Amino acid sequence: ASAAAAAAAATAAAAAAAADVWEAVSADANRLELVAPSVLASEKLWLEKAPPNWVHEYYSELLDTLRESHWRPWLDWYQRRLDGREAAEEIELQFATLPIDPRHMDVAEQNAELARRIAELQEALDAKKPPPADQHWDFFISYSSKDEADAREIAGILEQAGHSAFAQFKDIAPGNNFVREMQKGLESSRGFVALLSPDYEASNHCQAEWAAAYNRDPSGAGRKILPLLVRQTKLNSLASQIVYVNLVGLSGEARRQAILRALAPKPLPKPAENISAPFDFGWNAENRVTVVAGPQNTPVFPFAGSDQDHHERLDACRKIVQRLIADLAAQRFNARPDYRIALETYLEELPTAPGSGNLLLADAEARVLRGLFEEDKNILARALAERLNRVLEFHIGLRPYYPGVGRFYDDVRSGALSAPLPRDAIAGFVEVVREHTPDIFEQSVSQGIDKVEEDFAPPPGAEAPQLEPGILAPRPDPIEAPDPEKAQAFSITSTINAVYGAFLKGKDMGSAVKGWDEVAKKLGEHVEPVIEYLKNFTSGG
Incomplete structure (x- = not known):
């Protein structure tokens, strides 16, 4: 009975196998009728x-x-x-x-x-073809000759996923200079895939390739190195610092999926939320990021008639500044030219109407003016001191209409400097913005960042002179001057955060923004430490 059962099972299995084979052969036969031999x-x-x-x-x-x-x-x-x-x-x-x-x-x-x-x-x-442009690859595959089977399989997976790959087995023809061709491949590849194994660790050529790739991205921030462990081995000190993908024991679809998951781009960092900044940014009709109206230049009218009151104060402030600039230009006062420069810059930033100018930057210039006044109070003519006080009083009278100014200084005062400003990351971010101006960013974006760094730069240290009897000094400012180092750090990082936040909204615009994904990746590589710094600042360290 058991023999009969076993025979029946074997017959059934054979029949099933035969059915599978016939189904596959039939599918192939049917396809041959539809596909040309060349295809x-x-x-x-x-x-x-x-x-x-x-x-x-x-x-x-x-x-x-x-x-x-x-x-x-x-x-x-x-x-x-x-x-x-x-x-x-x-x-x-x-x-x-x-x-x-x-x-x-x-x-x-x-x-x-x-x-x-x-x-x-x-x-x-090749002689019949026109000279090719410099070739670039997405990945350089570094492997020991003992792991060529893995290299061929992984190169196929990468290329099937739409990536180009440089590998010795297919890109270095017999007779070519091996070292020169490998160097060319390394320099022309954006990423580096290392197939880790005992033979890889023992190969001087492989270790040289690894060192070259490591030197291009030692921090790993650019995610340029993708180590794939194909056979168990003890890793060297540099390789052990980078997280690898373990392919040991994986084959077929499981191995392919593990590699594709590792290739998935790093998620873009999210901007810090609810952060005030000297500028606001948005997309314009030409599909470019530009400076837009924000609380720095959009007045708020809390009661009936305040619109007219705001207009009158703004007009009066502008006129007394213009008159003082004219008198300084005519040398009616024995004063250094710094006063006229500060007043002219103030006038450039002062809003002319709702949505124009930038009262926060005008406020920064007003503080520069106050600092000059404080430093020279013992030597200024009383008439000039009186007029400077009048300018500062009119400016202070405008602040209530621009709540963004007060909020900015509140954020600066409550923040903490817990780490050095990430200047390299800021410079890299700005460089990407300049590189993609004017295709994605208007000129006003990089100009705004430069303006913020300049206007909120800490002034050179100077001890304020003691006030002599009968000398007129600047009247107290209701908003105490913030720590200059904190003001500059917050203004720069919050502006970068605002630019990045506005840029991310372009993803919803689809194909209208050509090259958005590439620029997003570049900005994301630089902006993460800036956002982290800003979050630490606003949380008090």
């Missing part, structure tokens, strides 16, 4: 999924068996079949017409002859 020749062997697990195992055995260098043309040919690529027709024909006759020539000699013919044909084909 079929350049398709992958497995069209819609990764090769089965057994392929990787047998392919590794094949590579190990054919480890001698003369087999390389055949291994390249089979790799093209796996990847769905083909060489020029003249080259492909060589594999079908090469005589296989050990009495005429042994295998190594025949393969050497095949390589020679391919090289000649490729050289002739």
Whole structure:
């Protein structure tokens, strides 16, 4: 009975297997009726999924068996079949017409002859092509020759996912200068994929490649190095600092998915929320980021009639500043030119109407003016001192209409300097903005960042002179002057945060913003430490 049951099970299994085979063969036969031979020749062997697990195992055995260098043309040919690529027709024909006759020539000699013919044909084909532009690859694959099977498989996965890959097995022709070609590949690749194994760790060439890649991105911020562990090994001190993807024990689809997950771009950092800044930014009708109206230049009218009151104060302030500038230009006072420069800058920033100017930057110039007044109070003519006080009083009278000014100084006073300002990150961010001006950013964006850094720069230290009897001094300011170092740090980082926050909203505009993803990646690499600094500042350290 048990024998009969076993026989029945075996028969059923054979029938099922036969059905599977027949189904696959039928599908292939049906496809052959629909696909031209030229198309079929350049398709992958497995069209819609990764090769089965057994392929990787047998392919590794094949590579190990054919480890001698003369087999390389055949291994390249089979790799093209796996990847769905083909060489020029003249080259492909060589594999079908090469005589296989050990009495005429042994295998190594025949393969050497095949390589020679391919090289000649490729050289002739290249001569007919126009000179190519400098080639760049997405990834440089660094591996030991003992791990070539893994390198070929991983290169195929990368290329099937739409990435270009430089690898010794396919990009360095026999007879080329190995060191020069590898150096060219390293310098022309944006990323670096290292296949870690005992042989990789033991290879001087592999370690040199690793060191070159590591020096390009020692902090790992650019995520330029992708280590893939293909065989268990003890890693060197540099490699152990970078998180690797463990592919040991994975094959087929599981291995492909692990690699693709590792390639997924790092999520863009999110801007800090509810942060005041000297400027507000947004997208204009030309699909560019620009300076827009914010609380710095948009007055608030809390009661009836305050609109008219604001207009009268703004007009009066402008007129007394213009008159004082004219008197200083006519040298009616014995005063240094710094006063006229500060007043002229103040007038440039002073709003002329709701939505124009920037009262916060005008306020920064008013504080510069107050500082000059404080420093020179013992030597200024009383008439000039009186008029300077009048300018400052009119300016203070405008502040209640611009709540953004008070909030900015509240944020500065409550913040804490817990770390050095990330100037390198700020400079990198601004460089990306300049690089993409005017295609994505209006000129006003980088000009605004420069203006903030200049206007809120800490003044040179000077001890205030003691007030002599009968001398007029600046009247007290209701908003105490903030710590200059904190004011500059907060103004710069909050402006960068505002630019970045506005830029991110461009993602919703779709294809209207050409190159948005590339610029987002560049900005994201620089802005993260700026946002982290700003969050620490506003949280009190």
